[in-house]
Amino acid sequence: MGERHEHAGWARHARGVADSVGRRSGGARTAIVDELAALGCCASPQELHDRLRAEGRSVGIASVYRVLDELSGLGLVQRVDLGDGVARFEPIELTGEHHHHLVCVGCGAIEPFDDPELERAIDRAAGRTAFAVDGHDVVLRGHCSDCAA
Ligand SMILES: [Zn+2]
Ligand SMILES: [Zn+2]
CATH class of the missing domain: 1.10.10.10 (Winged helix-like DNA-binding domain superfamily/Winged helix DNA-binding domain)
Incomplete structure (x- = not known):
């Protein structure tokens, strides 16, 4: 974790x-x-x-x-x-701090991750839309190290 x-x-x-x-x-x-x-x-x-x-x-x-x-x-x-x-x-953190999730399709393991660069990229993308965006979800799916082995 x-x-x-x-x-x-x-x-x-x-x-x-x-x-x-x-x-x-x-x-x-x-x-x-x-x-x-x-x-x-x-x-x-x-x-x-x-x-x-x-x-x-x-x-x-x-x-x-x-x-x-x-x-x-x-x-x-x-x-x-x-x-x-x-x-x-x-x-829901008061500070707006949050993380996203990695999901293993093999065993169902869930791991949190965060990435400031990703947050900035999402903010930039949101800024180019006509929406007042106030949230997002990101889920990365794949195999955890045990299942990939
Ligand atoms: Zn989480
Ligand atoms: Zn985020």
Whole structure:
């Protein structure tokens, strides 16, 4: 997974926003925010559910969906579509910092990557269109080093 910076700032912000709107299910929400912050990349509801259970912080799958829906409605997480029909969610950083994804078509491994040069190229391309572009997705598909071997 490479180095990922700590998403502590996001976690603090997410807790603050969610508390201020007074939503219930605080325990489940805290667990999910912590998990997403620690992951530093996207996860499906099922993956979050499994990881939480492995850590002994059991949160029912229905609660995982409900909390993700709530965080998404508050603009704290975004849905990531990697083309395999699985909905994944990842933190939206306040700073606009983001990464993109490499997907292995062999084993399904997902790795984040970022590239300032790519961001500049996308900004330039967007600037040449008549759209006020405010987001983009980039997915690179191929084989991870294990599957390519
Ligand atoms: Zn990611
Ligand atoms: Zn980008």
